[in-house]
Amino acid sequence: MKKWKSMWLVFAIALLAILGACNAKEGATQSGKIEPSQAETTEITIDNNGTTQVYKEAPKKAISLNQHVTEIMLALGLEDSMVGTAYLDDKIYEPLQAAYDKVPVLAEQYPAKEQVIDAEADFLYGGWKSAFGEKGVGTPEELEALGIHTYLHTASNMTKPTLEDIFTDIRNIAKIFRVEDHGEALIAQMTKDVDDVRAKLPQNGENLRVLVFDGGDKDVFTAGQNFMNELVTIAGGNNVFGDVESGWTTVSKEDAVDRNPQVVVVIDYGETTAEEKINFLKNDPALKEIAAVKNECFVILPLSAASEGVRAAEAIQILAKGFYPDNF
Structure with a gap:
């Protein structure tokens, strides 16, 4: 576990360096507030789960509906853009525990639609199709009518998913939240870790x-x-x-x-x-x-x-x- 903690520490340091570089490029106003970058103000179009959704800005009140997608959001450093999580399968990944503790847990399983509305959510991230099924929080169409964007984790809802399919989802979420550099850093670290294991196999x-x-x-x-x-x-x-x-x-x-x-x-x-x-x-x-x-x-x-x-x-x-x- 010490090895995994150290790897995530290296990853966190890399992210801080990326953030510093981004902030330096964007510059600050006299009040100290960072001006939005061009990426933050560019419309993003994502095709997912049978819908085409346009993001004029990064979501600010997101809810993750299954543990593995919760961990993706936290690994991308998005806990400050989240107003809730749900459906924990077991213990949260230890390197992400501190970030997880900052986000309210809305329900043991899927939250009711009323809870989502009360939280003023603007984005729902589901790991399994059930998140947007009959026992979930609502269909993408119903939620879009309420002004709530949705994203279904594609890699979890296909036959023969690969690591590359996970990377595609990570890139999409990073793009939606305008943290592409974070996404690429995460993918690079995961790829390196897998390559290190492969090198030791017979x-x-x-x-x-x-x-x-x-x-x-x-x-x-x-x-x-x-x-x-x-x-x-x-x-x-x-x-x-x-x-x-x-x-x-x-x-x-x-x-x-x-x-x-x-x-x-x-x-x-x-x-x-x-x-x-x-x-x-x-x-x-x-x-x-x-x-x-x-x-x-x-x-x-x-x-x-x-x-x-x-x-x-x-x-x-x-x-x-x-x-x-x-x-x-």
Whole structure:
């Protein structure tokens, strides 16, 4: 964790340097107030979630509706432009805790539309489609009629998302809030962190067979072509259900046993702990015959790290260390 804190400290210093350079270019008035840059006054057009929205200025009262997009906003230094967050899956990413504490938590899950209106929100950032679905805060069209812009995190709502898809979302948010330099600095740091992990992986040999275990009793709920497939692959593993075209998917225990994974990645969240999931695997008559379970080869990954956000590099490192401990 010390390594991750130091990396975020370096990133923070880089951002301060960028801000200083930007301020120097813009200049200040006699009162000390910074004049708006040209980027801040230029209209920005974003196509997202079936809508085309025009931003005449950066949002000033944003609400993030899922944890991984909350962390993206905080990593971009946008906490002062936020009036609320919602739907925390687990603990906030530790390097972002101080920034998170500055933003009001509106609801354990999605806030009511009335809460959004009361907060005078001008921008809503959803991580999952449910944010703007029937149980969410409203459709993009309904919210636009109220003068509220919306953005749905594209990488979390597509088949076969990649790191580049996350970077596209980061660039869009940075563009909307006129902090493009911050976005590029964040992307550069994430890319470097991933490259550092890749450099330590075995260069020869067959990748380990990996089962992603989200849960399940009668069947196994696992990862097909969702972001976990990308994370496992980059970390030097072979997702045994990577041939399934859907995202999260349900497979039979027999199929899981037949594919005989060498490692099980346990997704940690909710009321059922990772330890309880592991105990289930060890005691299930079928699943206990898997090589990974027999050899107790488990890697625990928080759900928030498995999402399409700023923790991708950390998630890849956790997986790679679990897959190839002798290399790290």
